[in-house]
Amino acid sequence: MKSLFVADIRENQPVDSLFLVTAKNHGVTKGGSGYLTLRLLDRSGEIEARVWERAEVLGREFDRNDFVRVRGQATLYQGKVQIRVQDIARVDESNVATEDFLPKSLYDPDAMAAELVTILRGMKNPHLRALAESFFSDQTFMDLLKRAPAGKTIHHPYLGGLLEHTLSLLKLILKVVENYQGIDVDLLLVGGFLHDIGKVYEFSFDRAVEYTDRGQLLGHLVMEIEIVSEKIKTIPDFPEELAMLVKHMIVSHHGSLEFGSPKLPQTVEAVILHYLDDLDGKIQSIQSLLEKEQGSRWTSFHRAYGRNFFRGPAREEKEG
Amino acid sequence: MKSLFVADIRENQPVDSLFLVTAKNHGVTKGGSGYLTLRLLDRSGEIEARVWERAEVLGREFDRNDFVRVRGQATLYQGKVQIRVQDIARVDESNVATEDFLPKSLYDPDAMAAELVTILRGMKNPHLRALAESFFSDQTFMDLLKRAPAGKTIHHPYLGGLLEHTLSLLKLILKVVENYQGIDVDLLLVGGFLHDIGKVYEFSFDRAVEYTDRGQLLGHLVMEIEIVSEKIKTIPDFPEELAMLVKHMIVSHHGSLEFGSPKLPQTVEAVILHYLDDLDGKIQSIQSLLEKEQGSRWTSFHRAYGRNFFRGPAREEKEG
């Protein structure tokens, strides 16, 4: 576990901690001596650092994308805190806890996975239950599901975020269907479970969340179709029409063509899935922004949603 | 209560029932004798009718927009059923049950109103409770609320539809907030209660659902702002910021400018209200279309949503 995180570094504080090097540039002072400009990252943020002394020697020891141990002093430069480095050295990946470098869900992945399994095992439709089981028994998939983020930035963008979002959605579905009659709950639950599972391959998330080539060229929606087709083929007597309906849930869950669904939701269940998925993502995203920016009445501008958000008196009171 | 409804009239059936005349045109046959072409409406639909005999005499007795008693025979003409009228006479409005001419909610308006009142009296915020009470004690408003439709065609387009939609939305809100923390439930409930109340003045609904002039020129959203401002002024010490937040719920509930909200939802509660309002309307609208067109796998094209809907095997099975 890291001793000090970027977000906690204050002016004049001594620094001794692990970071990931995301940029490394050489410079020459007016006096002619070399120096290094670095960007250092951990899960709480990024900070700039300068190596003024022994820059050439120290610089030979590490590269961009390496983990390093940095010792130095925090100083203010042009109104921003940066680290004046006294010593820096490469650290082997095996000595680093990934969680220090990627933010992660506040909830325990195993507990979340258990709750999700319980909900889906409660379905009445034996074919859909069998489909869910085919994923539960796929250990590689389950391990990825417990770690994958739901996105790079927009909502649930942290380790375990995909599972957290999926579980929240399933619980939301269970509540919402109580209000209506004639909904095919099992179809809706399976749709909720599978709608984003392609994200386990759309992103790589070892040191930072990045799109994979497949993620860029095919997208999670198309990869989900492939994965689900594959699984269904392993289940005896899976009804063809049911398979089509499950895939339609996936194909249409973005809700409109311009958001990347090649088909509009054309069943009640697909319409509901689209709304609740979107709503769950937005609530998480807005709440997390409000939490991050406590103390101000208006959040900064949320680029994806095109607006600022207002905290409101009830929340202010609660936050004291 | 009417004896026979338009939707139930079959070829060759004798007809004797009350209708509203929505069109009345004179014609002359090739042989030179006059006849009448009528359109007759009740809550179940519209049908064409012809008066071939005594057209001149009978035609003097009634006009467009009158209720009439019609006796005759159902026949097929160009593939459609129409009524060949033998006798027709004006009927006084006092002898007509409005419900025969306007479709109405399947639920009892008084029971729905009582449930709505109970939910809103459960709010903790005394100011919002007082605001709700100011509506409950306004008898004129409550009477309108029990009768108003939620629209002309898109969703809940029948007497009591506004109340049915509002109540369903409140119950949905209560379920959804269980899934999240930090939501201002009372603000959300009051927003759900008030978001469409302007519709009691946006439409007239005595013989058919029509837009009023104010409805056309101002819209329900703007009228709601006026109504709510008015009510808030009658409540001592209503906090100004809370008033602003309630109005923001109304102002933003259509979710985007191009759908007629002059402001985007900028609080978590306003975002949730928009989604759940939209979802509740869509579910009702799609389910009612599926119900109306039982027997076909695909519904006819839903103009407002721009697509057909698929019934699905679960629903087919249930419907037998």
Add this chain to the structure above:
Amino acid sequence: MKSLFVADIRENQPVDSLFLVTAKNHGVTKGGSGYLTLRLLDRSGEIEARVWERAEVLGREFDRNDFVRVRGQATLYQGKVQIRVQDIARVDESNVATEDFLPKSLYDPDAMAAELVTILRGMKNPHLRALAESFFSDQTFMDLLKRAPAGKTIHHPYLGGLLEHTLSLLKLILKVVENYQGIDVDLLLVGGFLHDIGKVYEFSFDRAVEYTDRGQLLGHLVMEIEIVSEKIKTIPDFPEELAMLVKHMIVSHHGSLEFGSPKLPQTVEAVILHYLDDLDGKIQSIQSLLEKEQGSRWTSFHRAYGRNFFRGPAREEKEG
């Protein structure tokens, strides 16, 4: 082979030919006798027909969607030719040549298929060649490919249209790539071959071209991903990255999200495929409209393209 086609029926002509019944409605004349209103279809168009005599007896013999032999006389009614039926009787499907009822390509499907196979066997990339072969050796697929239309109305909407369009596109690709360097021709050819193959399942085309349920709910693009994944799995050592690129050709070939591609073309080859596919479809569609409406300088309004087209003097001269 039918003796007389709808498009050739003229006023006062005697009629004796086979048709498909697409509508059948009962009526009653003012005089009280029953009659039938029919719509009769063959590959050249649709025509209205009336059975005035023995309507009840004749009407019991056939239903909508049946093939029938019709004898009667062509007459003008309200400016349009219709058939006054003297005799009508059901004909067994086995006695009907489907090609009489669905328009078909002017080119021989076997010859087109042979040319397509030759082109694709000329590819240098052994993996892509193997992928193509996996389709060639799938007899069911090849039979469907030879019959499938490329659409219901927009372009190549006739039996064999999909193959005609695919072949034209491959030949166009071969010409275009001569003008540029550094294009991966084989990838482009395979993309051209596979970009629309899902249409063999998106449509049913036994008596008329209709969307299948899968076609409506999933779309041809998503079905192609499934089909291609399947085939690739049967080919040993197919490189994973190549598979991804082939699928990207399919996923992006509509060129933009609002036209149903969940991803934009992100390789030069995908960009080219999108343009040439779109261009080939448009040329066929416009030329066929000009041909159909010979004699007028402007075509009727082309709904899908949102404009009329101008014939131009060169074409007029050629058509003499």
Add this chain to the structure above:
Amino acid sequence: MKSLFVADIRENQPVDSLFLVTAKNHGVTKGGSGYLTLRLLDRSGEIEARVWERAEVLGREFDRNDFVRVRGQATLYQGKVQIRVQDIARVDESNVATEDFLPKSLYDPDAMAAELVTILRGMKNPHLRALAESFFSDQTFMDLLKRAPAGKTIHHPYLGGLLEHTLSLLKLILKVVENYQGIDVDLLLVGGFLHDIGKVYEFSFDRAVEYTDRGQLLGHLVMEIEIVSEKIKTIPDFPEELAMLVKHMIVSHHGSLEFGSPKLPQTVEAVILHYLDDLDGKIQSIQSLLEKEQGSRWTSFHRAYGRNFFRGPAREEKEG
């Protein structure tokens, strides 16, 4: 009155003047001594300033959002002028002329208000005249109207700008209606008067023009509806239909839903108001940009209008 404005400060000039501090950051030089980086504003613009000496002592004396007296020297740094501060001290707001810090209209607010009153007192419709008078006799409102800007940046973004725009619009209306028959001039004038009055509460404009919370959450259009409803209620016998038409002018004046009007203009007068309002704003905005950037043929890019503007030879000649 300030002695020296930001826009007039030149390299090497001694500085002694009042400013508003809009940013204040601490730094540490490589040598280890502290310094301050400031941003100083007045109505003519913003400038950067550095305190290199006695930074700690001087920095204790003032904060962001304070008015200060600054003595120092203008120098060039990276191609931009900045102030090297020798002395800086807080100044009490009572010793500051607000007009030095917010740009204001070139026209006298009292004279503009008088002209506006005269125009509106010339209306023939007694109800609309009474409505106008109800605003004239509201001293708080009239004081705000004389000071409010018409916007933050787009058009008339300075003290008195709202009144200047409103008056210009009324005069424009009077000219335009001469060209047409059958226009309800009084309705148009009242619409012109009221269409933006909500801006007196949409913005705060004490030290800088900022959106208020209500401005952000409700918008000026909705606030105008509230204000006008309020005033109308104080006028005996104000015809209900006239009230509706006045409000429609307000509700629709942005001209389209995507620009924030929940209803399209549906009377001739509302259509005219929308066009003339938009035109007046655009003319002011473009002319002020041309004036500000005298000497160049093309203005810089106007973000709100999405283009550059061309000065043209006539204007160039006039400007000499």
Add this chain to the structure above:
Amino acid sequence: MKSLFVADIRENQPVDSLFLVTAKNHGVTKGGSGYLTLRLLDRSGEIEARVWERAEVLGREFDRNDFVRVRGQATLYQGKVQIRVQDIARVDESNVATEDFLPKSLYDPDAMAAELVTILRGMKNPHLRALAESFFSDQTFMDLLKRAPAGKTIHHPYLGGLLEHTLSLLKLILKVVENYQGIDVDLLLVGGFLHDIGKVYEFSFDRAVEYTDRGQLLGHLVMEIEIVSEKIKTIPDFPEELAMLVKHMIVSHHGSLEFGSPKLPQTVEAVILHYLDDLDGKIQSIQSLLEKEQGSRWTSFHRAYGRNFFRGPAREEKEG
């Protein structure tokens, strides 16, 4: 001058008047005798007519697009008035007054032209005056200008409509510029004069207003550029920059790319021209719709503007 116009024909009225035949179709009655269905047009509207007797003989005498003298009787058929023709015969074009068949402006074209000339001769800029004169002295152009409509349907769609719109626009410009300083009035006037002159070739308007081939393929905007280029070349020493600015007025007057202007207005004058042109067209169009539909509070739906219009009490009062 025609004796009776379509708009004035009432049920049972005898008819004897001239019409243009716009459709002519042959039919056969159930009894086997031939009849003709016609559409007859004059400037006030279109009406259906039937020839039941001597149809074959009479039908040989005339064709679609001929002028005819029709004698018969007005009767009601399916709620619409139609003419039962007793006699019909071709009339030579030389015996027909075009104004009876095309609606025309209420204003005298010569008087309008004179007023337009006077306004433009008042310009101070000698080059622009010379440009205007080059059009005044072009007799062919002036004759067309006096007759051309401003459109097929949207605004000023009648003979002389182009001149009426142009003159109204010039007068509007003269009024509006009084309200602003620094506008190049002459440039604006010339822009107003020339912005639509291409319409004299975009439409043919001998018997009905139709698009010409050039009108369809090039559009009036592009034709104006050609015409103005041509004229400018005949004027000695016309400054090149001024020519460019005049053309920019034309090129940008539709105001946005999606309305067919390849460039946005980039001078103040071009911005003003776009607004006033659009406003003048809309006012005429709405007022004419209100006039045509006197008696109803709401007009029918205006397709081009996407809404109904409300008459308002002031207008109702005036109209009595």
Add this chain to the structure above:
Amino acid sequence: MKSLFVADIRENQPVDSLFLVTAKNHGVTKGGSGYLTLRLLDRSGEIEARVWERAEVLGREFDRNDFVRVRGQATLYQGKVQIRVQDIARVDESNVATEDFLPKSLYDPDAMAAELVTILRGMKNPHLRALAESFFSDQTFMDLLKRAPAGKTIHHPYLGGLLEHTLSLLKLILKVVENYQGIDVDLLLVGGFLHDIGKVYEFSFDRAVEYTDRGQLLGHLVMEIEIVSEKIKTIPDFPEELAMLVKHMIVSHHGSLEFGSPKLPQTVEAVILHYLDDLDGKIQSIQSLLEKEQGSRWTSFHRAYGRNFFRGPAREEKEG
């Protein structure tokens, strides 16, 4: 020919070469001495430079937009290479090779022009051949055509780029038309030749590619109409309809109104021209981006096309 280009300058390298000065700013060091900050450009890119010594004296010798000879040393500053200038002096334009400062096509302009002439002389239509010849014999035009770029940034943005694009398009047309029947090849070739020729006046390209005033205010499309009208007038008996069709090719070649074509393509030839023009530009633009960024799998974000591009394994292999 320049000795050293910006793109080749490396840290610590001595510099002695010619550049264009695009920015020149004065600064003062903390020590109080003056210095200069410059931006220097050649065809390969831009670089920053500093004059620390004798800044005042050297600075008097040259200005922005001058060509200069610079001697100094390349150093790293904040991670970027810049030039520390020791000597700098103005160089007369006559001593500078323009090609050193503007990028140019890899192909010989005379050879390209010759090929283009040959293709167009192969047309069968004598009128279109004459039209082409009227351009070939216009030496001023041909000289401009050989030098003009096809754009500022998007595609073929270098000297000779317009000719390179035009020629590539003509060759592409010749190949594509082999695949279809009934295309008017000559019309298509002339359209391809003329579709962008207005760009020779839309841009100035002496020292850098810039829009001219006419380019900004009229656009190349409108200027082409003028040029082509002019040329056609010099050709005896050029058929009017053919002239219209040629102009339609130009007017519609951007393919849609929002991309600046006032008319949609309404002939088959205009449709084809639009597609092939767009495709040729995109291929060049993407390939050049891939070439420039060799070594990375994904290109940087292409702003005009709104995406990154993927290199793909075939290209990677070829590039080694």
